[in-house]
Amino acid sequence: GAGVSQTPSNKVTEKGKYVELRCDPISGHTALYWYRQSLGQGPEFLIYFQGTGAADDSGLPNDRFFAVRPEGSVSTLKIQRTERGDSAVYLCASSSEGTVTGELFFGEGSRLTVL
Amino acid sequence: DQQVKQNSPSLSVQEGRISILNCDYTNSMFDYFLWYKKYPAEGPTFLISISSIKDKNEDGRFTVFLNKSAKHLSLHIVPSQPGDSAVYFCAASDGGSQGNLIFGKGTKLSVKP
Numbered sequence: 001g002a003g004v005s006q007t008p009s010n011k012v013t014e015k016g017k018y019v020e021l022r023c024d025p026i027s028g029h030t031a032l033y034w035y036r037q038s039l040g041q042g043p044e045f046l047i048y049f050q051g052t053g054a055a056d057d058s059g060l061p062n063d064r065f066f067a068v069r070p071e072g073s074v075s076t077l078k079i080q081r082t083e084r085g086d087s088a089v090y091l092c093a094s095s096s097e098g099t100v101t102g103e104l105f106f107g108e109g110s111r112l113t114v115l
Numbered sequence: 116d117q118q119v120k121q122n123s124p125s126l127s128v129q130e131g132r133i134s135i136l137n138c139d140y141t142n143s144m145f146d147y148f149l150w151y152k153k154y155p156a157e158g159p160t161f162l163i164s165i166s167s168i169k170d171k172n173e174d175g176r177f178t179v180f181l182n183k184s185a186k187h188l189s190l191h192i193v194p195s196q197p198g199d200s201a202v203y204f205c206a207a208s209d210g211g212s213q214g215n216l217i218f219g220k221g222t223k224l225s226v227k228p
Contacts, residue, residue, distance in 0.1 A: 042218030106158030
C-alpha cells in the first residue's frame with residue numbers, strides 16, 4: 001500500500017526482554033517520526049529522523065530506547081530490558097521534506113504489551 | 116504539566132447539529148496548531164491546521180478558530196455526521212523542531228443518527 005506500514009501490529013513480551021518495532025514510511029518521505037501513545041493519552045513524541053540521522057531524540061524516555069534508520073527509509077525502534085510501563089501503542093509517521101506545518105502521516109501503530 | 120489540554124474527554128452530538136471541540140494551551144511559543152482524527156485501530160489522520168498569524172481556517176464542514184490572547188482553539192464541525200464519530204486530538208508545534216508535535220489527550224466525539 002501507499003501508506004506508512006508498521007510491523008508487528010501486536011507484540012506481547014515478558015518483562016526484561018528485547019523488542020524491535022519496524023516502520024516503513026511513505027515512499028519519498030525523508031522525515032520519519034516515532035510517537036508513543038499510552039492508554040487514555042495523546043501521542044507523545046519520541047524521536048525524529050531527517051534522512052539517516054536523528055535530528056531530535058529528545059523524547060526518548062531513557063537509554064533503553066534506541067532507534068535507527070540506516071538507509072534513510074525503514075526505521076527500527078529498539079527497546080531493551082522492557083518494563084511493564086513500556087506497554088503502549090508505538091506510532092510511526094512520515095512527512096515529505098520541507099514540511100513545516102507538522103502534517104504527519106501516521107501508521108496504524110504497533111501495540112506493545114509487556115507482561 | 117500538560118502544555119496542550121483537551122478538558123472534555125467525550126462529546127455527544129445529534130446528527131446534523133454542530134460539534135464544538137475545545138483545546139487550551141499554555142506555551143506562548145506555539146505557532147502552529149493542528150487537529151487530528153483517530154478511528155479505533157487506525158493511526159491518527161490530519162484534519163485541519165491553523166497558523167498563529169490567523170484566527171480562522173475553514174475546510175468544508177470543518178472550521179478551526181484560534182484565540183491567541185486566551186490561548187484557546189476550537190474545532191467546529193457542521194453539520195455533524197455519524198462518520199465523524201472518532202477521537203479528535205489537538206496538537207501544537209513551536210516550529211523549533213519539525214515533527215515534535217505536542218498532543219492533547221483527545222476528545223471522543225459520538226454523533227448519533
